[in-house]
Amino acid sequence: MMYDQKIKKIKEEIKNFKIKTSQDLETFKGQFIGRKKGMITELFKEIKNLSLEKRKDYGKILNELKKYVKKKINHVVHKKSFFPSSKGIEFDPTIPGEYSEIGSMHPLSIIKERIIEIFMNIGFSYIEDREMEDDWHNFTALNIPPLHPSRDMQDTFFLGEKNFVLRTHTSSVQIRYMKTHNPPVRILSIGKVYRNETVSSHSHFMFHQAEGFYIDKNVSFSDLKHTIQYMIHSIFGKKKVRFRSSYFPFTEPSAEIDVFHNNEWIEIMGCGMIDPHVLKNVNIDSEVYSGFAFGIGIERISCIIHQIQDIRTYFDNDLRFLRQFTSDF
Numbered sequence: 001m002m003y004d005q006k007i008k009k010i011k012e013e014i015k016n017f018k019i020k021t022s023q024d025l026e027t028f029k030g031q032f033i034g035r036k037k038g039m040i041t042e043l044f045k046e047i048k049n050l051s052l053e054k055r056k057d058y059g060k061i062l063n064e065l066k067k068y069v070k071k072k073i074n075h076v077v078h079k080k081s082f083f084p085s086s087k088g089i090e091f092d093p094t095i096p097g098e099y100s101e102i103g104s105m106h107p108l109s110i111i112k113e114r115i116i117e118i119f120m121n122i123g124f125s126y127i128e129d130r131e132m133e134d135d136w137h138n139f140t141a142l143n144i145p146p147l148h149p150s151r152d153m154q155d156t157f158f159l160g161e162k163n164f165v166l167r168t169h170t171s172s173v174q175i176r177y178m179k180t181h182n183p184p185v186r187i188l189s190i191g192k193v194y195r196n197e198t199v200s201s202h203s204h205f206m207f208h209q210a211e212g213f214y215i216d217k218n219v220s221f222s223d224l225k226h227t228i229q230y231m232i233h234s235i236f237g238k239k240k241v242r243f244r245s246s247y248f249p250f251t252e253p254s255a256e257i258d259v260f261h262n263n264e265w266i267e268i269m270g271c272g273m274i275d276p277h278v279l280k281n282v283n284i285d286s287e288v289y290s291g292f293a294f295g296i297g298i299e300r301i302s303c304i305i306h307q308i309q310d311i312r313t314y315f316d317n318d319l320r321f322l323r324q325f326t327s328d329f
């Protein structure tokens with residue numbers, strides 16, 4: 001069915017859907033904006049097959065549709081008659097909270113959700129893991145033994161007996177996951193990382209990273225390149241991307257990736273083919289399997305999209321800043 005027709009049909013269906021009970025309400029939500037198989041959610045996924053111009057138009061229409069659904073929900077749950085009052089009970093804690101327009105998602109959560117969606121579309125699974133790590137998972141298993149110079153760049157907060165740290169990067173998730181799962185694996189993980197940095201407009205002692213890794217037979221650098229290009233184009237639209245050869249102890253070869261923004265190249269992530277020695281540390285046979293990994297700075301990406309100059313703004317909790325963001329980008 002053509003895209004236009006689909007939208008028209010969905011609009012009709014939303015309009016005609018009768019919500020009388022809370023069960024209806026759940027079905028209504030699931031059918032249209034459900035995370036898994038919601039009709040509008042599905043259409044959002046198809047957007048990437050359209051030309052760039054059309055994408056913008058349809059994106060707008062779909063966002064309008066989504067708002068329409070939310071409005072209807074809002075309207076229904078505010079009707080007094082929707083949740084019958086139980087006699088003799090003044091406060092019934094089982095009644096669902098009212099849907100409210102108050103509040104909005106944090107800009108970093110918006111990017112997080114978007115990245116998760118982008119990688120779910122190509123078969124990645126999403127996991128989260130601990131922020132307090134031991135030396136082995138954060139450093140040694142990733143080819144960064146004690147006294148390795150790259151530990152200097154990732155000085156962090158040591159907890160108790162020096163063996164525990166606040167993780168300096170999300171690459172520790174690679175080790176945690178590979179230890180207990182056999183390939184093929186396709187994983188994305190997003191979370192906070194910590195470094196001993198002086199807080200300034202462009203650095204902070206805490207920031208967010210997204211880590212992705214893919215291990216299977218015959219994974220090559222061109223798979224890595226395609227995946228990254230797909231991700232960058234999904235986030236920024238058409239932007240020039242540059243792979244610059246680099247060094248990380250746990251990938252070989254390694255690259256850093258820059259995007260061209262405001263007339264200059266800005267580094268947004270590191271990546272590479274997982275070093276065979278790292279695979280060996282988690283008992284994966286590097287003669288049979290290979291894999292790639294990448295790590296992205298979430299604040300950086302948000303700064304580029306929203307033209308934000310100072311990373312501290314994300315953590316100031318200034319409502320005038322936070323209220324400017326909608327999840328419809």
Ligand code: PHE
Pocket residue numbers: 168169170171248251254269270271272293294295296
């Ligand atoms: N962990 C690296 C960093 O924080 C980024 C990275 C991840 C590089 C995965 C290569 C592969 O700088």
